[in-house]
Amino acid sequence: MFENYEKAGKIASRLRKEASKKAVAGTKVVDLIDYIEGEILATGAGIAFPFNVSINNMAAHYTSAPGDDTLLCNGDLVKLDLGAEVDGYIADTAVSIIVEGENKDIVDENGKKLKQPGRLDDGNPEVTTEELELSQDLIEASSAGLEAAISLIKPGITLGEVGTVIEKTINDKGYKPIANLTGHSLEQWELHAGLSVPNIADKNDHVLKEGDHLAIEPFATNGVGLVKDVPQHYIYKYLRNVPLRQPQSKKLLKRIATKHTYLPFARRWFLDQYNEHELNRNLRPLITSRAIYPYNALQEKSGCRIAQTEHTIIIESDGCFVTTR
Ligand code: MN
Numbered sequence: 001m002f003e004n005y006e007k008a009g010k011i012a013s014r015l016r017k018e019a020s021k022k023a024v025a026g027t028k029v030v031d032l033i034d035y036i037e038g039e040i041l042a043t044g045a046g047i048a049f050p051f052n053v054s055i056n057n058m059a060a061h062y063t064s065a066p067g068d069d070t071l072l073c074n075g076d077l078v079k080l081d082l083g084a085e086v087d088g089y090i091a092d093t094a095v096s097i098i099v100e101g102e103n104k105d106i107v108d109e110n111g112k113k114l115k116q117p118g119r120l121d122d123g124n125p126e127v128t129t130e131e132l133e134l135s136q137d138l139i140e141a142s143s144a145g146l147e148a149a150i151s152l153i154k155p156g157i158t159l160g161e162v163g164t165v166i167e168k169t170i171n172d173k174g175y176k177p178i179a180n181l182t183g184h185s186l187e188q189w190e191l192h193a194g195l196s197v198p199n200i201a202d203k204n205d206h207v208l209k210e211g212d213h214l215a216i217e218p219f220a221t222n223g224v225g226l227v228k229d230v231p232q233h234y235i236y237k238y239l240r241n242v243p244l245r246q247p248q249s250k251k252l253l254k255r256i257a258t259k260h261t262y263l264p265f266a267r268r269w270f271l272d273q274y275n276e277h278e279l280n281r282n283l284r285p286l287i288t289s290r291a292i293y294p295y296n297a298l299q300e301k302s303g304c305r306i307a308q309t310e311h312t313i314i315i316e317s318d319g320c321f322v323t324t325r
């Protein structure tokens with residue numbers, strides 16, 4: 001078991017580093033995602049959840065939908081959050097980067113201009129020095145929060161104490177953690193296995209013990225420190241089998257129940273069998289009948305930028321081992 005955690009951790013860590021190098025201005029988000037997910041599979045490991053590439057004020061649960069033509073833009077603050085599993089043992093890790101390189105106006109084969117959210121946020125094609133400094137500060141604050149938590153964690157520490165050190169570290173840098181996003185425990189084939197690891201001072205007195213397997217993920221912002229759901233969803237989880245009238249939806253649910261029984265999946269992963277329109281039509285009854293759960297994408301409530309840093313750890317007798325270092 002430990003070996004599999006470690007193996008998954010090494011794969012996730014290597015690809016997180018590779019993704020940060022590849023995330024340059026002009027890169028199509030879906031190309032980066034397809035490449036990294038392909039590399040995870042090429043190692044023989046599984047994809048623990050769709051590769052999340054959340055830009056600027058998007059916090060999490062964003063991955064490309066079919067037909068996504070978003071481009072990374074110079075100055076974008078991008079959260080690269082990915083996961084690998086080996087025999088169901090999961091490594092979940094994230095880093096935030098500032099996109100560098102020359103912005104280009106890129107048009108598709110029909111002459112349509114491709115989206116560049118960094119520019120569209122405020123309508124300004126150039127990122128300012130202040131914006132760059134802010135993004136860098138947010139990255140440092142979330143990363144310092146994570147390191148403070150890792151230094152503290154050992155058997156006997158409570159989850160509340162972990163949240164307290166994360167909040168204090170981020171506050172000391174002049175920013176706020178996101179109060180309604182947390183880290184989580186992990187179990188075999190279970191990405192969110194019951195425990196929440198708070199990013200704020202919290203009364204949670206659950207005591208950590210040797211062998212616990214956790215993902216710690218502080219988010220830092222200059223905004224109000226909360227995220228809200230946006231209506232769009234890109235990532236889903238199988239819940240249960242339900243009777244369905246439409247044969248095509250039935251067939252889709254069968255595939256999901258077989259191939260994605262335990263771990264989250266993206267709509268993109270079904271384009272081998274359906275076009276975008278068919279897929280959305282067949283997926284809708286699965287959501288309304290609660291056969292699958294849609295994760296709405298999450299955005300900072302006041303529209304401000306967010307940075308995230310995440311590692312997966314295993315608690316040892318005298319501290320913790322970071323599997324995704
Ligand atoms: Mn993650």
Ligand code: MN
Pocket residue numbers: 092183184215217310
């Ligand atoms: Mn996580």
